[in-house]
Each structure stands twice: as structure tokens, then as C-alpha cells.
Amino acid sequence: MVLVGAKATQSCKLAVSEVGSARITTLEGLIEEGELHPVQQAFIEEQAAQCGYCLNGMIISTAALLWKTPHPSELQIREALDGNLCRCGSHLRILRAVRRAESLLIGEEDNGYSNTRLKFMERPTNRASGIGEARGGLGRGIGPIG
Ligand code: FES
Numbered sequence: 749m750v751l752v753g754a755k756a757t758q759s760c761k762l763a764v765s766e767v768g769s770a771r772i773t774t775l776e777g778l779i780e781e782g783e784l785h786p787v788q789q790a791f792i793e794e795q796a797a798q799c800g801y802c803l804n805g806m807i808i809s810t811a812a813l814l815w816k817t818p819h820p821s822e823l824q825i826r827e828a829l830d831g832n833l834c835r836c837g838s839h840l841r842i843l844r845a846v847r848r849a850e851s852l853l854i855g856e857e858d859n860g861y862s863n864t865r866l867k868f869m870e871r872p873t874n875r876a877s878g879i880g881e882a883r884g885g886l887g888r889g890i891g892p893i894g
Pocket of ligand 1: 796797799800801802803833835836837838
């Protein structure tokens with residue numbers, strides 16, 4: 749996953765001819781002057797990774813989301829990250845990392861990162877369908893929202 753301009757894009761499906769003059773930003777490219785991007789920092793602080801395989805896509809997708817939508821709803825977060833498969837089941841930590849990144853980006857310690865917000869993220873998932881968990885996605889199917 750890379751940013752093409754400000755859009756998260758699957759690089760494996762992207763032909764060079766489609767890029768044109770758009771700016772491409774990789775995960776490493778988010779680092780500026782040796783400083784981690786706030787999204788990268790948030791993922792570290794929340795220990796969102798288990799194996800780390802999915803993190804490139806999760807971090808790039810989060811950066812694109814927060815650039816476009818600084819205060820996303822839970823649904824917007826889940827939709828933005830859906831398609832990035834986390835086989836380790838780190839979904840709750842990843843969702844918390846997105847909220848922490850939101851806070852870091854706006855420079856307010858408590859904005860969007862209160863216990864109230866964390867509560868709904870930690871609600872048990874809907875085990876009746878199991879579809880969201882089986883495919884490892886963060887989309888609507890993983891559990892109740894709201
Ligand atoms: S942390 Fe292992 S796949 Fe997400």
C-alpha cells in the first residue's frame with residue numbers, strides 16, 4: 749500500500765502508467781527529517797502490531813483517512829481500513845492506534861482518545877456471523893457499530 753497523492757492505493761495493482769505525475773509516498777516516506785509520522789508513532793504507542801505484516805496497509809490507510817477526515821467516525825475508520833487483512837487479530841489495538849493518531853495529529857492529548865471512545869471499540873464482536881473475523885477485515889461485518 750502506498751499513497752498516491754493523498755489516496756491509499758494498493759501498489760501491487762498499480763501500473764506505473766496510471767501514476768502520471770502524482771506523488772507516491774511509501775511507509776518509509778511518511779518519516780520526515782528522521783521523525784516518525786504521528787500515525788506511525790501512534791501504532792507503536794498502542795503496540796498495534798503482532799507480526800506486523802498488515803501494518804503497511806493499516807498505517808498508509810490511516811494516514812490517508814486522517815488527512816481527508818481528521819475526526820472520523822468508527823464506521824469511517826472501519827471502512828477505510830477494510831481490505832487490509834490482519835491475520836493476527838490485532839484489530840482492537842489497530843482501532844485504538846487510529847484514535848491515538850487522530851489525537852497526535854491535532855495535538856490534543858484527550859481529543860478523541862478518551863475512555864468513552866475506547867469503550868465502544870472494546871465491545872465484543874458479533875460472533876453470530878463470524879464473517880468479519882474470518883476474513884480478518886475491519887469492515888461492517890466484524891461487529892456492532894455505534
Ligand atoms: S499484526 Fe500480524 S497480520 Fe496484522
